[in-house]
Amino acid sequence: MKKENCGLVGIYNHPEAARMAYFGLYALQHRGQESAGIVTWDGSKLREQRGMGLVADVFSERHLGHELKGGNAIGHIRYSTTGASLLRNAQPFMVHFRDLRLAIGHNGNLLNTVALRRELEQEGSLFQTSMDSEIFMHLVAKNCNGVSIEEAVAKACARVQGAYSLLIQANEKIIGVRDPWGFRPLVIGRVGATTVLASETCALDLLEAEYIREVEPGEMIVLDKGKMQSRQAVPQEKRKPCIFELIYFARPDSVVFGEEVYARRKNMGRVLAEEAPVDADFCMPFPDSGVYAALGFAQESGLPFEMAMIRNHYVGRTFIQPSQDMRDFGVRVKLNPVKGMIKGKKIVIIEDSIVRGTTIRTRMKKLRELGAKELHLRVSCPPICNPCYYGIDFSSKGELIAANYSVSDIARFIGLDSLHYLSLDGLMEAVGADQGYCRACFDGEYPELPPEGCGKACLET
């Protein structure tokens, strides 16, 4: 199973729909940097532009002003996963089907894809990719005889398990759906006569659209004939929004699952300060992870807040290899400590999560070299001990440091004077009203499991 976090935007009824979609993706770029694509309906057919890389690299004025004609558009950005990054897998994914031109963008991860694919192939369906969204499209096609496209999408939803927020362009219509658990976010906004669907509200802000509400778990939004209609695609399950969106994924200026991300992250820092106070000279984050939790930690603890690791804003995503005698270059080039701030100091560092622990270890070593007296790490979420089946690309269990080592072992490995993870109770306190969050990465309680016999690698291409 390919795991990925992604970003979605749909623009309905705007004279420059592609341009709006472009800026929507721009605001959501933190959700994916591997590929980007926009599809528009020009009145008689779909037009597309997809490419590898950042939104700013994939689209030019020629695309937005000329080629991507039309008043409706959907856009997608994809997370940079390791392994083969292929243009073929860039979304939105397009197909022709009778009189319909269809395009789909998917955020999430389906669970029963192996069985579904086997069944579809048995009946002669051909596949061009290994993407979940192609399977979904085949299900739509199989269920389309004599029924509306909305009906066919609902029938397809009934067949798939797992996490999905979907946008579908079906000729002039745009359809948005969210899985019955509501794992991944999807919000509705409006600006003038234009309706916007997007993964996060930060996209609405940039488009100057007003935030209306979330798409509900299991709900289908249909934008057609100038209107927005809602119907239930599949019966809603117990709501299980992904708590990691609040901890890490969403942009701090977004409202996700109805919660203000900035305030929730500061709260995590506050509770952390209560749970594990330190006698130190100051606290600091590593930019830009941990900044907001660190603000909360500083305000609760009364410790001065500092930014003593300086980020190089011009570091791109690829490096020319340094010369042989430059160790740990990949880590050092991004952040450089302010020497004068470190020497002889007792420092609390706030991080938003630890996955493998190797980068942070390198940084602690550097701080020790510069004369730091004490190093205390405070992590604004509990230890990540379990893989995610719903769309986040954590390392496998074998690579998750917290799945294999005790907190004291980790502290020793990283080279810390003390280490504390926010407790699960503390996290729940910080996020406010319990929306029934999926916390499986922390506690292993999966709302829905992949069918047996479908190991992690079974569909890897």
Add this chain to the structure above:
Amino acid sequence: MKKENCGLVGIYNHPEAARMAYFGLYALQHRGQESAGIVTWDGSKLREQRGMGLVADVFSERHLGHELKGGNAIGHIRYSTTGASLLRNAQPFMVHFRDLRLAIGHNGNLLNTVALRRELEQEGSLFQTSMDSEIFMHLVAKNCNGVSIEEAVAKACARVQGAYSLLIQANEKIIGVRDPWGFRPLVIGRVGATTVLASETCALDLLEAEYIREVEPGEMIVLDKGKMQSRQAVPQEKRKPCIFELIYFARPDSVVFGEEVYARRKNMGRVLAEEAPVDADFCMPFPDSGVYAALGFAQESGLPFEMAMIRNHYVGRTFIQPSQDMRDFGVRVKLNPVKGMIKGKKIVIIEDSIVRGTTIRTRMKKLRELGAKELHLRVSCPPICNPCYYGIDFSSKGELIAANYSVSDIARFIGLDSLHYLSLDGLMEAVGADQGYCRACFDGEYPELPPEGCGKACLET
């Protein structure tokens, strides 16, 4: 006169000199984003790679691993000025002269270029560019008869007025010089058997080089035959380092003119809090200007520090134009306020400088729309009332808002409840020991003036 801030790095005696220079420029990228270049001496000739854009775009592994052979290198990055950005003007600038292959990189701005050029042309010198550094090279050539290249460089220095930190590659030698006032920075570092010259210490940090000392005003450093030698190029004047390097230009993790930039900027915020305290809910910077002064302001005032404007890290330097009904897009796309933090709040914003005031005005308007109750702006330097002749590209006097309006007028234009600029005395208190800083942009006391008859535009190409 072309004004520009730039970055320099020289690597002497390293098997991969070009690669080291590349990473040095990488660390100095904040000093210039228009063009980048590296020249190496391969034992028999100079090799060069220059190009428009960021360091990461101009050089590839092919250049660093293959083409830019040699154990000595100099590199240069150039500030993005408005107007014609030509590859022809990218540095280092190379010439052949008898048995010498020469390359020069220049940070600063010369004052008497018109007269010098007229004189040189009278004698038949040909020019390929309008750069100060080409004039300098002609002066070297004219003074080279029967003397060493060091002597010729010294004679050239005696002819030019203004600001310069220079690196010259002369066959296998590297020569570094700083003007007699020491306007622009230049430091010496060492790692193993390698000597590094660089504009700021953050480049030394990335190269893991130890900071030795500054090149002194008027000093010439000669790297030759494996050794570093020092001589006086021109008699030292009263030391006049540019105070704006501490306020704005230098990276906060650098040590410039012997001062820790991070600590000095925090001090500016502290003094600002003393000079003009506010009763507010919190204080915040606009990332990334003003961050360090804001930390100082918060710590001195006891106000909470917040980061309630969120920076989009994926914004490139060029935009596709937004659609017509998206106002102020260029400003909004970079920073988005966290709505929940703004409404009904009294806010202090800390900025490091105001030049024209238009961007900040747009931002204040947005904060008002989101319901901010009071907006107080604190600026961590005095009003900029005078143009700079020594290499910083401020707008002309007509465009400098502080040169034309009173503080209260500016506050009204921007839409503030209060505005305070750090006083000149306060600034001097914040920077510590007085090194005789050039503060002409604030007080108009220019150490050296351009010759009469040389208006600002006289050499513009």
Add this chain to the structure above:
Amino acid sequence: MKKENCGLVGIYNHPEAARMAYFGLYALQHRGQESAGIVTWDGSKLREQRGMGLVADVFSERHLGHELKGGNAIGHIRYSTTGASLLRNAQPFMVHFRDLRLAIGHNGNLLNTVALRRELEQEGSLFQTSMDSEIFMHLVAKNCNGVSIEEAVAKACARVQGAYSLLIQANEKIIGVRDPWGFRPLVIGRVGATTVLASETCALDLLEAEYIREVEPGEMIVLDKGKMQSRQAVPQEKRKPCIFELIYFARPDSVVFGEEVYARRKNMGRVLAEEAPVDADFCMPFPDSGVYAALGFAQESGLPFEMAMIRNHYVGRTFIQPSQDMRDFGVRVKLNPVKGMIKGKKIVIIEDSIVRGTTIRTRMKKLRELGAKELHLRVSCPPICNPCYYGIDFSSKGELIAANYSVSDIARFIGLDSLHYLSLDGLMEAVGADQGYCRACFDGEYPELPPEGCGKACLET
């Protein structure tokens, strides 16, 4: 219906199969310049590289030496048609199907695609392109239950009508098929242990492969387990090879349908000289069309052969527009007459075909301006009066000048002293043994017609 001539190459059992396919396509570039693609089987999956433009532009050493691993490969180049040129339509076209990774390259044009597609969509098949080859692949998938891939391909062949030479990579196997009429060419060659399938023998020559024989109409060649096997895919019809391959498409150094193209084209010129001799000073072709017929004409008539129109070898396929007062630039830039040869001369020009007549008209006008005394045009095939349904992109009937005007009208339009087209009998004499050639473009006798209700534009995307 998309009409296209294309080129195919298959390489079976060579350590550098992709590299061999690359050079095979290189030799076939005259058959298509729009796009190129190569697919290899790397032992566990297919690898592909496809792109718009010439073979030399689409592939780099990185592709051939590194990415396109594997001992078997198929390649395709596509004709440059007007209208939308999309990467999506570049071939080979790839799909996944159960344990099979399939890729297909197609030269030709199917007739019953509308009906087939309607039927397939009824059963829920999804389409990504409008290409005939995708329809073929769906038919293979539908017929694959419990039978071998060869059997499924044969069943698919039984369902389609029209012209096709196909190469299919099915995991490690390569399958080559030719339609039952044998419209388009496909030959078999061998070099060492490697089997080569290609559209023309010029590809075998470059690969130093020995020409074995043609794939027979209706024959399926299966390359598997190191061996070549032959079976009948569909019953052979009356053989109908496309005579236009001999007149125009094939490279003059190829052997096509067992005939030497060079010799056949010279024969056309010879017969033309017999049918319509002229008293002239010399005869000449327009490079490079008509060169070989002109050689035959000269040898038969005894007139001197000249090359008095000089081709600019550096003309690319796209032009920057000339300035307004430069008329007919697009025509003149390619060929410039040798003035001294034209003035006062009686000239016979030999062309291989006339489609719309506008380019040749411009050239004749230029020759008149330079003082040509008489201009006689001899065309080495009969008038083209009918569109082709089997893969050649003639203009529509409305644009074919010979379909709408008499020979004397055409002569007047072009500005000729005399015009003669080779007679159909003369053409048959020139090509030697009658292989039952399809001559429908000349005489309208179509071996197989598209189903009713399927106009030319019915499937245009």
Add this chain to the structure above:
Amino acid sequence: MKKENCGLVGIYNHPEAARMAYFGLYALQHRGQESAGIVTWDGSKLREQRGMGLVADVFSERHLGHELKGGNAIGHIRYSTTGASLLRNAQPFMVHFRDLRLAIGHNGNLLNTVALRRELEQEGSLFQTSMDSEIFMHLVAKNCNGVSIEEAVAKACARVQGAYSLLIQANEKIIGVRDPWGFRPLVIGRVGATTVLASETCALDLLEAEYIREVEPGEMIVLDKGKMQSRQAVPQEKRKPCIFELIYFARPDSVVFGEEVYARRKNMGRVLAEEAPVDADFCMPFPDSGVYAALGFAQESGLPFEMAMIRNHYVGRTFIQPSQDMRDFGVRVKLNPVKGMIKGKKIVIIEDSIVRGTTIRTRMKKLRELGAKELHLRVSCPPICNPCYYGIDFSSKGELIAANYSVSDIARFIGLDSLHYLSLDGLMEAVGADQGYCRACFDGEYPELPPEGCGKACLET
């Protein structure tokens, strides 16, 4: 000394001068494929675009329609020499000098550059390149005090020795000069109110300009104030036009030194047929060298003319390396023999010159493999035994096969049944009236020799 053949075009007084220059260079592309450049005068300064590669690659509509503004332009293309191909050496070469913006394009090779450069450097002149044209520009600058630019150019001409056709843009003026021997061509044309200077008349043809006359040896053409004026730059020497332009360099549709190239080349073939007739089945050229001599040979001898080597029109200038077992690929990919024409045949091949003999040897071997019975080579010029000092990049004497081996040795090396070079007398008969041609490459009689102590490599960079 860098040796190079190049092409020049100057456009005076045309609203789209850059566009005209572009098409002029397009027509002259056969004279150089390494780099191209155009400079225009926009009324206040020079604008330039220079780049590596073909004319079609270096310029875009943006350059021609927007950036290269102005009514006057000069353009240059440079021959692809081996060794370092640097953008820095692309012409026109530009300098500033007092109120003058100067650009120069040079075709030819100067002889006394070492001494001139030494002298100029003694006086403090700086060099950016190793090009002859930069030295020329320094001489102009040195001689410019109190005199007109025309006078300064004349004084510079008096100082240099060797071959030069030059175009100089000096603000709004265009100046054209030819050396006193007239080694390299330069012609004058006119279309409407526009004056064109160009290396060959084929550029005039494309621009629809009328051929007026050659620039005379030693003449300076000044285009200024809407008029063309002529003056003597230096006293004319005995006229010594390069005979190799007629044999090889010029395009066959050009008139060079007043001679029609096409007719002269056919004559060379005719005389060759008289000097060394063969009893053969046919004669043929290797496209595209030798085509016109072969036409003359065929017409004189009565042998049939064939084109039995087929050129692949899509071969670019760089190749991906073939696989290891593909021998002589670089030769074979360009030309493929028509097998059916070769077997059992006695063949005469006509070539325009032999330099090293290795390529032709590979081709003969291939023809033998295909069963050629006899192979007779006829070369349309005498053996090349001496290097050229006037701008043609022959190999050094050591590499010139004819300088080191007898004709019979060469025949044996290449694998021929007979070999004949056109005699010098035969060549003179073929070219018609003796214009005093420089024939030094054949007979070693150099009109002017490089100063002593200046070996071939003395200025190589």
